[in-house]
Amino acid sequence: MSGEDWVFWISGSFAVIGALGLVFSRKAVHSALWVAFTMINLAVLYIANSAPFLGMVQIIVYTGAVMMLFLFVLMVVGVDSSDSLIETLRGQRISAIVLGLGLAVLLVVGVGNGLVNSATVGLVEANSIDGGNVEGIARLIFTDYLIAFEATSALLITAALGAMVLAHRERWLPRATQQELSKGRFLSGSHPGNLPTPGVYARHNAVDTPALLPDGSISEESIPRPLQARGDVRAVDHHEVNEIKEVDSQ
Amino acid sequence: MTDPTFGPFGVDPWWLVILKVVGIFVMLVLLTLFTIWWERRVVARMQHRVGPNRVGPFGLLQSLMDGIKLALKEEIIPKGAHLAVYWIAPVISATTAFIAFAVIPFGPTVSIFGVETPLQLTDFPVSVLYVLAIASIGIYGIVLAGWASGSTYPLLGGLRSSAQMISYEIAMGLSFVAVFLYAGSMSTSAIVIAQEPIWYAVILLPSFLIYVTAMVGETNRAPFDLPEAEGELVGGFHTEYSSLKFALFFLAEYINMVTVSALATTLFLGGYIAPWPLSLWDGAMTGWWPMLWWLIKVQVFIFMFIWLRATLPRMRYDQFMKFGWKVLIPVSIVWILIVATARVLRDEVVLTTRELLIGGAVAIAILLIVSWVFQSRSDRRAAIRAAREEAEANLTFDPMAGGYPVPPMPGQQAVGTSRRARAGVTIVQDRSDVTQEAIDG
Numbered sequence: 001m002s003g004e005d006w007v008f009w010i011s012g013s014f015a016v017i018g019a020l021g022l023v024f025s026r027k028a029v030h031s032a033l034w035v036a037f038t039m040i041n042l043a044v045l046y047i048a049n050s051a052p053f054l055g056m057v058q059i060i061v062y063t064g065a066v067m068m069l070f071l072f073v074l075m076v077v078g079v080d081s082s083d084s085l086i087e088t089l090r091g092q093r094i095s096a097i098v099l100g101l102g103l104a105v106l107l108v109v110g111v112g113n114g115l116v117n118s119a120t121v122g123l124v125e126a127n128s129i130d131g132g133n134v135e136g137i138a139r140l141i142f143t144d145y146l147i148a149f150e151a152t153s154a155l156l157i158t159a160a161l162g163a164m165v166l167a168h169r170e171r172w173l174p175r176a177t178q179q180e181l182s183k184g185r186f187l188s189g190s191h192p193g194n195l196p197t198p199g200v201y202a203r204h205n206a207v208d209t210p211a212l213l214p215d216g217s218i219s220e221e222s223i224p225r226p227l228q229a230r231g232d233v234r235a236v237d238h239h240e241v242n243e244i245k246e247v248d249s250q
Numbered sequence: 251m252t253d254p255t256f257g258p259f260g261v262d263p264w265w266l267v268i269l270k271v272v273g274i275f276v277m278l279v280l281l282t283l284f285t286i287w288w289e290r291r292v293v294a295r296m297q298h299r300v301g302p303n304r305v306g307p308f309g310l311l312q313s314l315m316d317g318i319k320l321a322l323k324e325e326i327i328p329k330g331a332h333l334a335v336y337w338i339a340p341v342i343s344a345t346t347a348f349i350a351f352a353v354i355p356f357g358p359t360v361s362i363f364g365v366e367t368p369l370q371l372t373d374f375p376v377s378v379l380y381v382l383a384i385a386s387i388g389i390y391g392i393v394l395a396g397w398a399s400g401s402t403y404p405l406l407g408g409l410r411s412s413a414q415m416i417s418y419e420i421a422m423g424l425s426f427v428a429v430f431l432y433a434g435s436m437s438t439s440a441i442v443i444a445q446e447p448i449w450y451a452v453i454l455l456p457s458f459l460i461y462v463t464a465m466v467g468e469t470n471r472a473p474f475d476l477p478e479a480e481g482e483l484v485g486g487f488h489t490e491y492s493s494l495k496f497a498l499f500f501l502a503e504y505i506n507m508v509t510v511s512a513l514a515t516t517l518f519l520g521g522y523i524a525p526w527p528l529s530l531w532d533g534a535m536t537g538w539w540p541m542l543w544w545l546i547k548v549q550v551f552i553f554m555f556i557w558l559r560a561t562l563p564r565m566r567y568d569q570f571m572k573f574g575w576k577v578l579i580p581v582s583i584v585w586i587l588i589v590a591t592a593r594v595l596r597d598e599v600v601l602t603t604r605e606l607l608i609g610g611a612v613a614i615a616i617l618l619i620v621s622w623v624f625q626s627r628s629d630r631r632a633a634i635r636a637a638r639e640e641a642e643a644n645l646t647f648d649p650m651a652g653g654y655p656v657p658p659m660p661g662q663q664a665v666g667t668s669r670r671a672r673a674g675v676t677i678v679q680d681r682s683d684v685t686q687e688a689i690d691g
Contacts (some may be wrong), residue, residue, distance in 0.1 A: 029397060033335070036390065043383075056379035060423075064386025065416055068393070072412045075397055075405060134375050134436060172659070174638045 015041035286313040325493035330400025340498035343391025347505035353377035399490035407486030411477035418467035424582035425461040442521030451518035465510040473562035511551035
């Protein structure tokens, strides 16, 4: 086997394993990972077939951006939310099988037609027409396929704008600035910063120990409200406090 | 498979390839150990401390000792972890950090055991894109670590990381475009050679500044270290990692620092080409000397990383995202437009006086439009301010505004019904802040 054969059989079978993993994974995040794995292996195949630009763009766009967005959404939705297996679309299995078969036929016919009917020039010649792979792609995109390329980009921009319009909401009130938020925090009269922490003494350092104010009284804000409601606050030993005050005043 | 060679690359004998691979590996590990020590010493000096100075000369072996200690620590795996992904995440992080270095040139052709070979593992026509691609796979390590830990703070760190990467990779990629336009190539070695008379950092200064900003965001370093913001997220994505797995993340972070610095050197600071005062010396570009110039330039960037960390506080997350999307990306796009136009004008167009006049008129028109846009923006700001003042003035709620019974608008306080009002009880309190939050999502 030549080097290309080795790359094909290894990366090709990895890509198939990844595709199967996508279908058979129970967790959505695992499925997304299998897709990323398949994408990387496809990129390897592209590079092995003298299309380094396509291979790199495949990884940057599909693995780096698209699958990362998928992961992002999956992670936002929830770590452990497993998909419900109730099918909401009626007849989706049958239509999926029919469409899948249709795609398979289309691919076989298309690729077969290309293999049988058109003259092959070989990758070296194809890449050397414009002096390199990147230059060749650039010439094709910006000359022969300019309209298709621009139309695709217009479509993508429209989709992005559409998403922004759909996600847009009208503000009822102008957005509060940081300054206004800060002012509001103080004007409301409530404690603007962190509440005082519980008291920490040599004997106790649990949250049920109230902090003491300079005059020896308890700071109510230092006790968590649930503990206060349950009456679970440790009593302050005023004898001890007085001793400390005496030591301090000396 | 077609011819795998590219210029002087792809023709090394097998033993030389292995030698280069091992050499790069050892260099990266040593650079990591050095950078950690260097960072601790520099930050200490900036904070009027001494820093590690006990182990070895100047404390140089401190990070080696810390590394050994870290690797020998007990490993704790949380119960809720998704084991397979939890294991593979640090491996992805560390591996990608190493392999991105394969296309970085650190010297011109030298002789190694009688074989003439470039000081670079390999190169191909799109090697800068290769670095971007590998970096985008590397993020998976961080994101998956966050997800697989089965814990809240790591998950938040992973989420932040994925959002940060997507946004800052765009700015980073855009900053490369101007370099590609000028160098006429995407291969790292060709870009270095194309900078022989003048660095791209000089003629493409905006691109350079955008790249430097994006590279700090891309490596999760202060002031953009939001995925591991210890004040908010404990340790971020690596909170639940310990022992050797944590060491791998640590290693990956420092190697990534070296990699983005090396890429910045390659694309903008002329790679291994000797800088000005040194270039006066004839021997500056002979033998292995260029590798030293390269190393110095990389160290300058690393010092900048350390300096930033010692100086700047962490950015707020929303401001950070806003900066990426609303400042870096539009500025890059406008800059690319200017560069491309200038290139075409210089290379392919000879202008007559009339065309110059028309061009001037167009430029003035654009300036007018821009100033009009800014004017209308400041008008809009004034309108918003007026609206806010009006809203504040309208805080009193008129339940029969316009002659019909109406609900309170946000910010207005509803009064109780008449019977309760007589009893002095108000049950409908001002919930406008909650409402607005609910609307904001």
